[in-house]
Amino acid sequence: xxxxxxxxPIYMQIIQKIKADIVSGKILGGDKMPSVREVSExxxxxxxxxxxxxxxxxxxxxxxxxxxxxxxxxEDDELIKKLKTTQALKHTKRFLEEMKELGLTNKxxxxxxxxxxxxxxxEST
Amino acid sequence: xxxxxxxxPIYMQIIQKIKADIVSGKILGGDKMPSVREVSExxxxxxxxxxxxxxxxxxxxxxxxxxxxxxxxxEDDELIKKLKTTQALKHTKRFLEEMKELGLTNKxxxxxxxxxxxxxxxEST
Amino acid sequence: xxxxxxxxPIYMQIIQKIKADIVSGKILGGDKMPSVREVSExxxxxxxxxxxxxxxxxxxxxxxxxxxxxxxxxEDDELIKKLKTTQALKHTKRFLEEMKELGLTNKxxxxxxxxxxxxxxxEST
Amino acid sequence: xxxxxxxxPIYMQIIQKIKADIVSGKILGGDKMPSVREVSExxxxxxxxxxxxxxxxxxxxxxxxxxxxxxxxxEDDELIKKLKTTQALKHTKRFLEEMKELGLTNKxxxxxxxxxxxxxxxEST
DNA sequence: GTGGTCTAGACCACA
DNA sequence: GTGGTCTAGACCACA
Numbered sequence: 151x152x153x154x155x156x157x158x159p160i161y162m163q164i165i166q167k168i169k170a171d172i173v174s175g176k177i178l179g180g181d182k183m184p185s186v187r188e189v190s191e192x193x194x195x196x197x198x199x200x201x202x203x204x205x206x207x208x209x210x211x212x213x214x215x216x217x218x219x220x221x222x223x224x225e226d227d228e229l230i231k232k233l234k235t236t237q238a239l240k241h242t243k244r245f246l247e248e249m250k251e252l253g254l255t256n257k258x259x260x261x262x263x264x265x266x267x268x269x270x271x272x273e274s275t
Numbered sequence: 276x277x278x279x280x281x282x283x284p285i286y287m288q289i290i291q292k293i294k295a296d297i298v299s300g301k302i303l304g305g306d307k308m309p310s311v312r313e314v315s316e317x318x319x320x321x322x323x324x325x326x327x328x329x330x331x332x333x334x335x336x337x338x339x340x341x342x343x344x345x346x347x348x349x350e351d352d353e354l355i356k357k358l359k360t361t362q363a364l365k366h367t368k369r370f371l372e373e374m375k376e377l378g379l380t381n382k383x384x385x386x387x388x389x390x391x392x393x394x395x396x397x398e399s400t
Numbered sequence: 401x402x403x404x405x406x407x408x409p410i411y412m413q414i415i416q417k418i419k420a421d422i423v424s425g426k427i428l429g430g431d432k433m434p435s436v437r438e439v440s441e442x443x444x445x446x447x448x449x450x451x452x453x454x455x456x457x458x459x460x461x462x463x464x465x466x467x468x469x470x471x472x473x474x475e476d477d478e479l480i481k482k483l484k485t486t487q488a489l490k491h492t493k494r495f496l497e498e499m500k501e502l503g504l505t506n507k508x509x510x511x512x513x514x515x516x517x518x519x520x521x522x523e524s525t
Numbered sequence: 526x527x528x529x530x531x532x533x534p535i536y537m538q539i540i541q542k543i544k545a546d547i548v549s550g551k552i553l554g555g556d557k558m559p560s561v562r563e564v565s566e567x568x569x570x571x572x573x574x575x576x577x578x579x580x581x582x583x584x585x586x587x588x589x590x591x592x593x594x595x596x597x598x599x600e601d602d603e604l605i606k607k608l609k610t611t612q613a614l615k616h617t618k619r620f621l622e623e624m625k626e627l628g629l630t631n632k633x634x635x636x637x638x639x640x641x642x643x644x645x646x647x648e649s650t
Numbered sequence: 651g652t653g654g655t656c657t658a659g660a661c662c663a664c665a
Numbered sequence: 666g667t668g669g670t671c672t673a674g675a676c677c678a679c680a
Contacts, residue, residue, distance in 0.1 A: 159654080159655060159656085160655080160656075161655075161656085166376065170376045170377060170378065173377050173378055174377070174378030175378070185666075185667060185668080186667075186668065186669095187666085187667080187668095195656090195657090196656060196657045196658070196659095197657095197658095197659095198656075198657070198658085198659095199655085199656060199657080201668080201669080201670095202655090202656095204668085205669095209584060215667090215668060215669090216664095216665090216667090216668085217409065217663070217664050217665075217667070217668055217669075218446075218663075218664035218665035218666080218667055218668070219664085219665065219666095219667065219668085220666090220667060220668080221667085221668075234377055234378075237373075237377055238374060238377055238379060238383075238387050239387065239391070241370055241373045241374055241377075242370070242374075242387040242388055242390075242391050243391055244370075245366060245367070245369075245370040245388075246388070246391055246392065248291075248366045249363060249366055249367075251291075251292075251295040251299065252295055252298050252299055252359055252362055252363055252366075253295075253298060253299030253300065253359075254363060256392050258363075259388070259392075260388070262363050262364065262367040263367055263370075263371070263384070263385070263388070265367075266364070266367050266368055266371055267371065267381050267384075284592065284678075284679060284680095285591075285679080285680080286679075286680085320680085321593075321594075321679090321680045322680090323679085323680050324679080324680055327679085327680090409663075409664060409665095410664080410665080411664075411665085416623075416626075417626075420626040420627055420628075423627050423628060424626070424627060424628030425628065445665085446664090446665045447665090448664085448665050449664080449665055452664085452665090484627055484628075487627055488624060488627055488629060488633075488637050489637065489641070491620055491623045491624055491627075492620070492624075492637040492638055492640075492641050493641055494620075495616055495617070495619075495620040495638075496638070496641050496642065498612075498616045499613060499616055499617075501541065501545045502545060502548050502549070502609055502612055502613055502616075503545065503548055503549030503550070503609075504613060506642050508613075509638070509642075510638070512613050512614065512617040513617055513620075513621070513634070513635075513638065515617075516614070516617050516618055516621055517621065517631050517634075534669080534670060534671085535670080535671075536670075536671085560651075560652060560653080561652075561653065561654095562651085562652080562653095570671085570672090571671060571672045571673070571674095572672095572673095572674095573671070573672070573673085573674095574670085574671060574672080576653080576654080576655095577670090577671095579653085580654095590652090590653060590654090591652090591653085591679095591680085592652070592653055592654075592678070592679050592680075593651080593652055593653070593678075593679035593680035594651095594652065594653085594679085594680065595651090595652060595653080596652085596653075
């Protein structure tokens with residue numbers, strides 16, 4: 151169960167959750183996804199919202215749907231790996247740009263990361 | 276000139292840009308800010324949007340306005356330092372969350388950063 | 401084995417394939433069609449779907465079923481020729497509509513065809 | 526005003542119409558699109574349906590939206606040209622495959638096209 | 651005014 | 666049962 155946060159729209163939070171599950175191997179290539187109705191009940195969210203999630207995932211090539219049968223995770227493992235790398239690079243690039251913009255040096259950036267890494271450890275689930 | 280990106284609302288992007296300019300010393304404590312109209316023309320943006328930016332900056336205590344004279348950057352150096360730290364922590368926290376969600380270890384995160392740090396150096400402005 | 405494509409429903413794709421096989425002479429008039437179960441296993445498809453395919457083919461007079469014996473391709477050569485023409489016209493009409501909609505002239509349409517005809521030759525099966 | 530046809534979903538028909546208008550130059554790069562509400566009233570269609578149309582066009586990079594301002598056609602003329610070529614090639618490829626599947630020769634294919642080209646002329650708007 | 655998100659709910663094609 | 670389309674309508678952030 152997700153607790154939906156702040157400003158990010160619900161459908162995006164669900165997308166992120168699913169992507170994370172795929173990328174981290176909780177959901178495997180070829181797996182059948184739960185149906186729109188199941189996800190909708192599971193997250194207490196309108197089916198249309200889930201529909202949108204599935205549409206988006208399909209458009210990104212992460213899943214494919216077969217009418218009357220269900221929605222499946224793409225079997226192309228390469229694509230999934232690429233997804234992970236692409237996402238990671240995107241986040242890192244953005245982060246570095248933001249930090250540089252504040253006038254921080256590489257060294258200072260590393261210090262901030264080390265600082266919060268520790269916190270993450272101690273409060274980790 | 277900013278090229279406005281993706282989903283982040285324009286007013287937030289301008290706020291972030293101004294904060295970065297203050298924190299990195301491009302704009303100094305006590306400096307007069309350009310007028311709403313100037314910023315609006317400069318960025319080709321609706322004056323209402325700039326108005327909102329100024330309101331928010333003032334609410335956060337980063338600027339103060341003097342009726343009929345203009346808006347000025349707060350002279351409190353402490354506050355500016357704090358602003359720098361706050362922003363840096365915010366970016367770092369978000370970044371680590373995103374990377375963890377992809378299932379990346381601390382070590383992998385560091386590798387991504389080191390990878391892009393290098394690029395930043397070579398193509399640096 | 402067919403790889404089912406995009407949006408066209410599976411049952412239609414199978415119908416089209418069978419029609420093409422009849423029209424091109426791979427299946428001959430009077431031939432016994434494989435059973436629903438065979439087709440279903442062959443294409444890894446739900447028997448209901450195949451049932452629907454057979455129903456439709458029979459409705460169009462392309463096949464006829466004999467209870468307890470099986471389904472047979474119609475022996476009427478005229479009908480098969482007509483089928484060929486009908487299908488060809490259908491495809492052509494649709495194609496021309498799509499191309500016109502893009503604002504292409506007759507000349508440009510011919511150029512596209514000549515271009516791809518060549519490719520088809522060189523990589524032909 | 527479009528009269529919506531047969532099986533193709535309304536939102537796709539609107540997308541096709543808009544793409545055709547862009548590709549044929551009726552709508553130019555940089556133009557502001559009519560608002561969701563306007564299109565919705567214009568076509569007597571639910572705003573959500575139009576929303577979906579705009580989403581799709583944006584995802585394909587054909588338009589971009591600015592919150593609170595409106596939706597605009599992408600200014601990249603190259604992209605629009607590419608769109609035209611891509612679409613044309615896609616249609617042609619599919620068409621040739623279908624016709625080959627019927628066992629038709631290149632010459633026969635050309636004959637079908639010439640046949641219908643004529644009709645298109647005589648009944649053209 | 652303009653786009654974005656979400657709910658509620660109907661109806662359909664397909665398997 | 667499963668996904669796909671569409672309507673009606675609310676509420677919001679943004680400009």
